[in-house]
Amino acid sequence: RIAYVNGSYQLHAEASVHVEDRGVQFSDGVYEVIAVAGGRPLDLPGHMARLRRSLDELRIALPMPPRCLGVVMREVTRRNRVRNGIVYVQINRGVWRRDHPFPPETVSPTVVVTARSGLGPGPAVVERGVRVATLPDQRWARRDIKSVSLLPNVMAKQAAHEAGAYEAWQVDGDGYVTEGSSTNAWIVTRDGTLVTRPVSADILAGITRQTLLALARAEGLAVEERAFTVEEAKAAREAFLSSTTSLALAVVAIDDAPVANGAPGSITTRLRALYQDHMR
Numbered sequence: 234r235i236a237y238v239n240g241s242y243q244l245h246a247e248a249s250v251h252v253e254d255r256g257v258q259f260s261d262g263v264y265e266v267i268a269v270a271g272g273r274p275l276d277l278p279g280h281m282a283r284l285r286r287s288l289d290e291l292r293i294a295l296p297m298p299p300r301c302l303g304v305v306m307r308e309v310t311r312r313n314r315v316r317n318g319i320v321y322v323q324i325n326r327g328v329w330r331r332d333h334p335f336p337p338e339t340v341s342p343t344v345v346v347t348a349r350s351g352l353g354p355g356p357a358v359v360e361r362g363v364r365v366a367t368l369p370d371q372r373w374a375r376r377d378i379k380s381v382s383l384l385p386n387v388m389a390k391q392a393a394h395e396a397g398a399y400e401a402w403q404v405d406g407d408g409y410v411t412e413g414s415s416t417n418a419w420i421v422t423r424d425g426t427l428v429t430r431p432v433s434a435d436i437l438a439g440i441t442r443q444t445l446l447a448l449a450r451a452e453g454l455a456v457e458e459r460a461f462t463v464e465e466a467k468a469a470r471e472a473f474l475s476s477t478t479s480l481a482l483a484v485v486a487i488d489d490a491p492v493a494n495g496a497p498g499s500i501t502t503r504l505r506a507l508y509q510d511h512m513r
């Protein structure tokens with residue numbers, strides 16, 4: 234396997250960043266996970282736009298033209314012979330003697346690109362659907378930035394797994410679901426309306442979310458971008474989650490309550506199929 238680090242392609246097993254990299258010391262960096270479908274990165278413009286936004290918000294300068302980063306991503310995908318999988322990009326503020334303020338602007342950010350085969354849960358999981366566990370959202374107030382500072386997400390996902398759930402649905406102080414630890418959250422109401430939380434600093438603006446919204450609207454489905462409570466989700470007709478790696482995946486139980494009859498719903502299944510067409 235091959236990884237790209239700061240201008241060179243290296244053996245994955247030997248590729249590394251410096252011990253005084255700000256990503257290592259302060260989680261001072263951002264990332265993207267992009268699906269590779271049929272050897273090509275999916276929805277690349279959306280991911281690039283979000284990456285640039287994350288970088289801008291943190292005042293990290295992309296040390297190469299965005300177009301070149303696209304070339305590197307394709308090259309890492311190719312060199313690893315990934316047909317269906319993911320490409321991962323991480324950009325850290327750079328290497329400097331440990332000190333909280335930003336280093337001088339002459340310090341170049343660290344760029345890492347890796348790729349691997351395999352995308353999403355297997356067909357058995359997709360057919361059955363997954364359980365989610367609800368947990369208080371303990372993350373910071375800028376969840377719109379795709380920062381590598383993921384400790385609360387990691388803790389939430391681990392707690393969910395220990396509770397036998399696939400994902401943690403994180404709940405804000407008012408009882409509304411924000412999103413999953415690495416996915417966006419959706420429900421379908423009794424009258425068939427798709428509901429997902431609007432984009433704000435409370436959630437990450439998922440690229441899969443954006444694509445699913447467009448596909449749903451093109452299908453003529455009723456869509457509402459608004460927050461929903463855990464209670465509303467438990468009483469919903471359907472629920473699902475979305476991300477680059479899970480696509481659209483049915484949620485069939487929330488904590489110990491089955492969603493409807495506890496099987497993937499028809500709108501979720503339809504949206505997943507539309508999304509898979511979009512991947513072709």
Ligand code: PDD
Pocket residue numbers: 266412413414415416417436437438439440441442475476477478
């Ligand atoms: N996670 N919300 C959070 C907190 C996420 O980390 C992610 C993505 C999403 C979904 O975004 P998208 O549809 O653009 O993948 C929502 C990636 C896959 C990860 O951390 O592995």
